[in-house]
Amino acid sequence: MGQKRMLPYHKILVSGARGRLGSVICTRLSADYQIIEHVRGLDLSTVIALHQPDLIIDVTSHINILAHIAIYQRHAIPVIIGTSGISPVDARLVCEATPFPLLIVPNFSMGFKTLIQQAVILSSQYKVSKIIETHHNQKKDSPSGSSLFLADRLDTTIESIRVPRYIAKHEIQFCMEGSLITISHEVTDKSSFIPGILHAIEYISSKPSAQIYYPGS
Numbered sequence: 001m002g003q004k005r006m007l008p009y010h011k012i013l014v015s016g017a018r019g020r021l022g023s024v025i026c027t028r029l030s031a032d033y034q035i036i037e038h039v040r041g042l043d044l045s046t047v048i049a050l051h052q053p054d055l056i057i058d059v060t061s062h063i064n065i066l067a068h069i070a071i072y073q074r075h076a077i078p079v080i081i082g083t084s085g086i087s088p089v090d091a092r093l094v095c096e097a098t099p100f101p102l103l104i105v106p107n108f109s110m111g112f113k114t115l116i117q118q119a120v121i122l123s124s125q126y127k128v129s130k131i132i133e134t135h136h137n138q139k140k141d142s143p144s145g146s147s148l149f150l151a152d153r154l155d156t157t158i159e160s161i162r163v164p165r166y167i168a169k170h171e172i173q174f175c176m177e178g179s180l181i182t183i184s185h186e187v188t189d190k191s192s193f194i195p196g197i198l199h200a201i202e203y204i205s206s207k208p209s210a211q212i213y214y215p216g217s
């Protein structure tokens with residue numbers, strides 16, 4: 001009979017628990033972890049002090065994320081930030097000022113890391129033309145968080161497109177003598193974020209320093 005694997009955490013607080021991504025995370029993680037739901041209107045610091053989670057996942061909004069991070073820094077509990085809208089400059093400042101495990105994860109989809117790796121290789125041979133990011137029209141921030149980090153890495157511009165009933169796509173165009181090369185990563189099912197979230201939970205349990213993190217091999 002196989003032994004049950006020891007889980008790295010017991011009690012996970014999910015801020016943004018009732019949102020599109022938060023609800024998928026809570027459903028999946030509730031099989032293995034005790035989930036504390038933090039929703040708008042509840043004082044975040046009070047909820048943390050009351051429930052003493054051993055890990056926090058934030059999937060809320062670009063408007064409040066820096067204020068939430070300041071609260072996490074006061075409580076010094078390991079935290080995974082999936083919320084977009086943090087600029088690469090702010091992300092680096094947050095990491096420098098955080099002496100405990102904090103992961104800023106611009107994109108939980110495992111394939112996104114491959115997109116970055118391939119883009120970096122191509123950018124050494126071709127001129128990067130632009131990034132095009134396409135998302136569902138309920139998305140509140142623009143450009144997407146992932147495209148901000150891509151643009152920072154590739155030193156290029158971003159075009160944003162919003163479409164009803166869409167999930168997410170990031171494309172990078174490279175140009176060469178009268179032709180274009182385009183590479184892209186598209187999320188076709190929100191469940192594709194879950195393996196990356198599990199990967200991030202495993203990784204943060206190894207107590208890394210605060211960092212920008214892309215799940216995947």
Ligand SMILES: NC(=O)C1=CN([C@@H]2O[C@H](COP(=O)(O)OP(=O)(O)OC[C@H]3O[C@@H](n4cnc5c(N)ncnc54)[C@H](OP(=O)(O)O)[C@@H]3O)[C@@H](O)[C@H]2O)C=CC1
Nearest residue numbers: 016018019020021039040059060064082083084106107108
């Ligand atoms: N890293 C990644 O791979 C991914 C990141 N994201 C990012 O995650 C975030 C959430 O996305 P999504 O679930 O689609 O968005 P939703 O708007 O569906 O969900 C966000 C949830 O957070 C709540 N919320 C907003 N502000 C606060 C606050 N101050 N305190 C507590 N709860 C709050 C919202 O409540 P209310 O409805 O009342 O506003 C809502 O329930 C976005 O920044 C998005 O870009 C999304 C997908 C993948």
Ligand SMILES: O=C(O)C1=N[C@H](C(=O)O)C[C@H](O)C1
Nearest residue numbers: 084107139144145146147168
């Ligand atoms: O809001 C979304 O949906 C997504 N947000 C993230 C971003 O802004 O980069 C990641 C993914 O593209 C889905």
